[in-house]
Amino acid sequence: MKFKYAMVGAAVLLMSSLAQAGVSKAPWGKTADGKAVEIFTVSDADLTVRITTFGARVVSIEAPDKNGKKADVVLGYDNVAGYEGDTSTYFGAIVGRYGNRIAKGTFSIDGKTYHVPLNNHGNALHGGPAGFSSKVWTGKEIPDGVEMSLVSPDGDMGFPGTLTVHVSYTVVGKSLHIKYAATTTKPTVVNLTNHSYFNLAGDGKGNILGTVLMIPADRYTPVDATQIPTGVLAPVAGTPFDFRKPTAIGARINDANEQLKIGSGYDHNWVLNGSGNGLHVAAEAYDPASGRTLTVRTTQPGVQFYAGNFLDGTKTGKFGVTYQKNAGFCLETQHFPDSPNEPKFPSTLLKPGEVMLSETVFTFGVK
Ligand code: BGC
DSSP: OHHHHHHHHHHHHHHHHHOOOEEEEEEEEEOTTOOEEEEEEEEOSSOEEEEETBTTEEEEEEEEOTTSOEEEOBOOOSSHHHHHTOOSSOTTOEEOSBOSEEGGGEEEETTEEEEOOOOBTTBEETTOTTOGGGSBOEEEEETTEEEEEEEEOTTGGGOOSOEEEEEEEEEETTEEEEEEEEEESSOEEOBOEEOOOBOTTOTTSSOSTTOEEEOOOSEEEOBOTTSOBOSOOEEOTTSTTOOSSOEEGGGSTTSSOHHHHHHTSOEEEEEOTTTTSSSEEEEEEEOTTTOEEEEEEESSSEEEEEOOTTOOSOOBOTTSOBOOTTSOBEEEEESOTTGGGOTTSOOOEEOTTOOEEEEEEEEEEEO
16 A cells, blocks of 8 residues: 555656646737737746746746745836836846947947947947837747747847847746847847846835845956946955855945945946856845745856846836835846957857857745
C-alpha cells in the first residue's frame, strides 16, 4: 500500500514539475489612434503576470507574502489610456531602441554621425519620445508565456537600420524570465531593458524606502549634472552607493552627496561584479513587513537602480492611489548609459548578421 502511495506521489510530483504556466489572451482596448491592444495573462501556482502589447509592458505581477497572501507588486495603470497619457515614467515597459541616455542624442558609427531626438535635459532617454515603450507590439502565446515582437524601421527615432526585436516573458515557478533578441539591417546601437517599478509591499502601499537592497557591485558610473556618465568607473566603497551589504534604500538616500543631489536620490548605473559569466546576480531586495524578496539575475553588465525619485503625486495608478516620490524602485538591467560615446564601456553596437541576446530573471520569494 505504502509503495502504491509513493508511486502516486512521485507521479504527481513529476506532473507538477512538468506543469506549464497557463497562458491566456484578451483584447485590451485601443490606442488613441485606433490600434487594437491585447493583454496576456501568464500564471503559475506562485506568480501571475499580465503583459500588454502596448509597449510590451508588464502591467501586474501578483506574488505571495510570507503568509501566502498575494498582492500586485508593480506600479501601473488599469488601461491603455493610462499608459498612453504618461510619457515620463515608462511603467513596466520595454524601453529601446536605446534604453537610458545618449549624451546630446549624438553618436557616430563608422564615421557617420547620427542625431536622435532629445527628450531629457538635452539628452536622448529611453529611445526617444516615440520609443519602443509607446509602440503596439505583436504578441504570441508560447509555452509558459508570451513572445512580443516589433519591427523598428530604418530611421525610426533617428536610429539606423531596421531592427527586429523579440522579447519573451515566461513564468517558471517563482521566476519571470525575460529574454531579448535583436537583429539589424545596418550597424546600429541597441540597449533594451524592462522598466518595471517594484513595491514589494504591494502597488500603492506606501514608499520603498524601507526595502532592503543588495547590489553586488564594487563600482558604479557617476554622472554629470545632466545624468550622463563621466566615463569613470568609481568605487562604491565609503559612499552611499555601496549596497554590497544589504541596506535599506532610505538609509542614506538623503545624505549630502553630489551624485545623490543630481539624481534626487538613486538614479545610477552599477557595474556588476559577476558580469561576463552568463546569468549573475544584479540585485536582491527584501521588504521586511511582507517578507517578500526579489532576486534579479541577468546576463547584462550593468543595472540602473532608480528609486522612483521623480514620481511626484501627479500619476494615479491601478488601485486609485497617487504615486508619490519613491512609490516604487526600478532595477533596469542593461549596458551602461551613453555607451555609444564611451569606447571603454562594453559595446552596444549591433551589426548585420549578429544577434544581440540577453536575459534577465526576476525571482520572487519570501523570508
Ligand atoms: C531614468 C530616470 C527617469 C526614469 C523614468 C530611469 O531609467 O534613469 O532618470 O526619470 O527612468 O523616465
